[in-house]
Each structure stands twice: as structure tokens, then as C-alpha cells.
Amino acid sequence: MPVCIYCEKEKPASEMTLEHVIPKFLGGACAPDRLKTNRVCQKCNNDLGLFVDASFAKSYLVEGWLNQQAFRCYDPKKPTGLPLIFLHKLRLELPGISEIEDCDLYSGPLAERIIWVRHKDERLYWYTGGNPRTAKDRESRAYFFLSKRSHQDFDVVWRTFHAAFKGQKVRKVLAAQIEGLNPIDFGFSPPDALDQQRIDFLTEPRNFVAEQPKGQVALNLHHDFRFLAKLARGIGFCLVGDKALTGRYAEEVSQALRYRAGSEMPALRGVGSLHLAVGTAGEIIGHESAVVVILSQIPEGIGISLHIGPRVSSAVLCLEAGILTDGDRKSIGNGVALILFPFLGRAVELPLLDYLLHRLGQFRHPDLAQIEDQIGQNKDYFGNLAAISRQQHNTLTE
Incomplete structure (x- = not known):
């Protein structure tokens, strides 16, 4: 019987469900098919959706930035x-x-x-x-x-x-x-x-x-701890298969997925959005209208960074170096950038260097530029309505 990648228990194939390892609220529905799997049982899909995905998605900062992106992507011609x-x-x-x-x-x-x-x-x-x-x-x-x-x-x-x-x-x-x-x-x-x-x-x-x-408003400093563990396990499995379930670090990821407040925190190697200082690098990598997932090679193995706009960023070690082959590393190359537009149902995947050059204005990636131009036509729509309202108010009070 297949083994669920999250609870690591054997379950009948009939109990396995489709899992977007990048959740739908972040644009996972339009992510490449290789970042989706059928190796997740129904119970994990339901429970982790409520207590892990929702812990992240419904936190004040994350929801706020995602909602801002919805407004930026709004098209009054397609209300x-x-x-x-x-x-x-x-x-x-x-x-x-x-x-x-x-x-x-x-x-x-x-x-x-x-x-x-x-x-x-x-x-x-x-x-x-x-x-x-x-x-x-x-x-x-x-x-x-x-x-x-x-x-x-x-x-x-x-x-x-x-x-x-x-x-x-x-x-x-x-x-x-x-x-x-x-x-x-x-x-x-x-x-x-x-x-x-x-x-x-x-x-x-x-x-x-x-x-x-x-x-x-209420904040939980560890609102994304289990979510980062789930992201590491899901993407890791999609990249290298069952190897992602083996090794010392894989055990820490499993413990992090099961973490409960008040217990000793497992040694998940990452940093959450309320702990990571975001400076110039975040302004470059983070996209004001999109969710950005970066996969990159680091000395410790393969890392993931997640950016929701230019202000909310987090990072986690996905796979430890000891289980990786040269082929595993080659599939990442010099880094991969996945740009997700949840409210447009669009996604663009490109080499990390190309994405950085695009953000710096030294190279325009055609697919990404086309989406940005589309957003740019209406991104100030609500701001312009507010400006008109202020102008009318000033006229009436003069």
C-alpha cells in the first residue's frame, strides 16, 4: 500500500487524495504538475488544511498581503x-x-x-x-x-x-x-x-x-512553523521522491509537522516571516502582485524561500545534502523561481538568475512581463477612485 508523505502511514490507494504541495491560496492550482502529488491521505489533507495551512493563510500579515494582491490584480472590465x-x-x-x-x-x-x-x-x-x-x-x-x-x-x-x-x-x-x-x-x-x-x-x-x-489584532510568532515543515516535506517529495522521507533531517521535519504548542520545538532549519528581517533582498525577490517560491542549492542541501509581496518572507531547508545525488542538484541548477498569481490563475517558472535580472530591469522575461503589463493597466484603479473622491470633497468644502 502507498505511504502518505505527511503521516508516513500505509493507507489504501482509495484513501489517497490530490495534494497541491504549494496550497491553492498561494496559487498552487496553477503551479507545475510536478509540484502536485497523490501520496497524501484524506485525513492529512483535511487536518493539515485546517491546522497548518489555515494557521498560515489566516494570520494577519499573510492574509493582508494576499488581499492587497487581489486588489492590485482586479480588472474592472472583468468584475x-x-x-x-x-x-x-x-x-x-x-x-x-x-x-x-x-x-x-x-x-x-x-x-x-x-x-x-x-x-x-x-x-x-x-x-x-x-x-x-x-x-x-x-x-x-x-x-x-x-x-x-x-x-x-x-x-x-x-x-x-x-x-x-x-x-x-x-x-x-x-x-x-x-x-x-x-x-x-x-x-x-x-x-x-x-x-x-x-x-x-x-x-x-x-x-x-x-x-x-x-x-x-492577534499574532502568533510560530504561526508558520508547521507550514514551513509541510512545505519542505511536500516539495522535497516532489523533487526526489521517497528519499525525502529518509535521513536525520527528514525526522526533524516529521516532528515539526506534529509540533504542539508548549512542547519542545524540533530543529527545523528555517526562519519564519515574523523572525526574518526583510531588506533590499526582499524588495527585489518579493513581487508586489505575486507569491514567489525560490528553490536554490545551498551548502546544507536544497532550500526554499517563500515571499508574499516584498514584506512577508520565510525560508526553510527542504532537503539535506546527505541524501542528494548529482542529478538531484542538477535539477535545481543555479536556482529556480516560481512566480504565482493566485487571483489571475497564472504562473511563470524561470531560472532564478533570469528572475533577478527581470526584477532589476536588466532583462524582461516575456511571459512575466505580459502578466505585469496586464496588472499595470488597472493596479491603481481603487487609488484613483479614492483620489477622485478626495478631489470632490475638497471642491465641495472650498
Whole structure:
């Protein structure tokens, strides 16, 4: 029977599932097929998705940068809904809120405000939006408020509102009347007595104003520890097969995958995004509109660096030198760069040197340049709308 690369247990072939070793939220669906495998059991796929991938994806900095990239890649000629931007938790004595609930503040594409009252999960305190599994089963409520700018592109606002909290058991309430539109047709519920109390409370200036009220965000210094171990194991297996499961370092990777807070940390050789100082190198390697995965030869073996924009970077040893053959090293050459655009469904793979020369402006890779030119046509779309709004405001106040 095949062995799952994560739990390293034999499982029937019928229990094995397709695994994108670079997760879909980072653009793994459009990654080369060689970075996908069927050697992952259903249990690992589900559990690691919730407790490892989500620990990374729903951390404040990572989600924030990915959402910024979604806005940069938005094409008003092909309108879609955009992700809501998590701002922080609110400290409000909202009517009817209990001690086991949190109150989160989100922003829409044109400065709309969304208040989500949801179940609190202290175990996963750093997950924006809380526990994604319980959000599918436990009822919660979200209140949507339009802004003075919503009319500038009401289509994207409406699409974003419609797509918000998809797959979650959220009662959505629109705190506005919109002529010619029935909110119920777009998944909104009419406000009940409790909803109306909360809307009245939130629209009082002393309780809620257009600017962001004081709040807080939560960070976990080790939010990406297990994720880096999973990335090392998955990519390592795709590069060299079952050899990636053998050796002293492979055992450390396995222990890192099973790490629990409070226990002794395994000797995973890497550095997380909250510990890695990102300077000029990060500005060059990190792409403002893409996720960048670098594979490179280092004295210790083969290393991976992961960059989400120019500010969020991490690195991990993927395979130790002792198990590598000359052929294994040759497949990496002088380094490989994989540039992923999750919100466009596009990816470009090229030699690391070519990517660096492209970033430095000394060489334009045709495929990468074509995608960047496409993004460049609209990357300032929302900034321009904001500038128009400011200009109109200044004109009215003069």
C-alpha cells in the first residue's frame, strides 16, 4: 500500500487524495504538475488544511498581503467580488453579544464597513475570522454598511458583499435601503429585532464612526512553523521522491509537522516571516502582485524561500545534502523561481538568475512581463477612485 508523505502511514490507494504541495491560496492550482502529488491521505489533507495551512493563510500579515494582491490584480472590465479586508477586533458593548463571541471589523473595496459577530475560539486566537471549521456549522451575524464612495463602483461592492462569507453559516444583514435592489435576492436577510438594535447602536456616532475605532489584532510568532515543515516535506517529495522521507533531517521535519504548542520545538532549519528581517533582498525577490517560491542549492542541501509581496518572507531547508545525488542538484541548477498569481490563475517558472535580472530591469522575461503589463493597466484603479473622491470633497468644502 502507498505511504502518505505527511503521516508516513500505509493507507489504501482509495484513501489517497490530490495534494497541491504549494496550497491553492498561494496559487498552487496553477503551479507545475510536478509540484502536485497523490501520496497524501484524506485525513492529512483535511487536518493539515485546517491546522497548518489555515494557521498560515489566516494570520494577519499573510492574509493582508494576499488581499492587497487581489486588489492590485482586479480588472474592472472583468468584475468579480474581492475579499473583505480584516482590520481588527472591536471593543464594543454590542447589544446581545456574549462572552464567547468576538466582534470583527472588515473593510470593503470602497471603504465600506462590515461588522461580524462570531464565535470565539481561544485555541486559534490568531486566525482572522476564527476557526474556519466551526464557522461552517455555528450561526453568526454580519452587518454591512455602505460608504460615501460606494456609488463610484457599486458593481464591485455588490459582488463583494454577495461573495462574502461564502460557505459559512453567516446571517448577512444590509444596513441600508437600495432603490431598485432587493437584498434578499443577494443572500441578505431582513433585520430582526436584535439586528435592528445593533444597527441602531452602530450608527450612533459615539459608538461607531467612519474612521476605524480602537481595536486589536492577534499574532502568533510560530504561526508558520508547521507550514514551513509541510512545505519542505511536500516539495522535497516532489523533487526526489521517497528519499525525502529518509535521513536525520527528514525526522526533524516529521516532528515539526506534529509540533504542539508548549512542547519542545524540533530543529527545523528555517526562519519564519515574523523572525526574518526583510531588506533590499526582499524588495527585489518579493513581487508586489505575486507569491514567489525560490528553490536554490545551498551548502546544507536544497532550500526554499517563500515571499508574499516584498514584506512577508520565510525560508526553510527542504532537503539535506546527505541524501542528494548529482542529478538531484542538477535539477535545481543555479536556482529556480516560481512566480504565482493566485487571483489571475497564472504562473511563470524561470531560472532564478533570469528572475533577478527581470526584477532589476536588466532583462524582461516575456511571459512575466505580459502578466505585469496586464496588472499595470488597472493596479491603481481603487487609488484613483479614492483620489477622485478626495478631489470632490475638497471642491465641495472650498
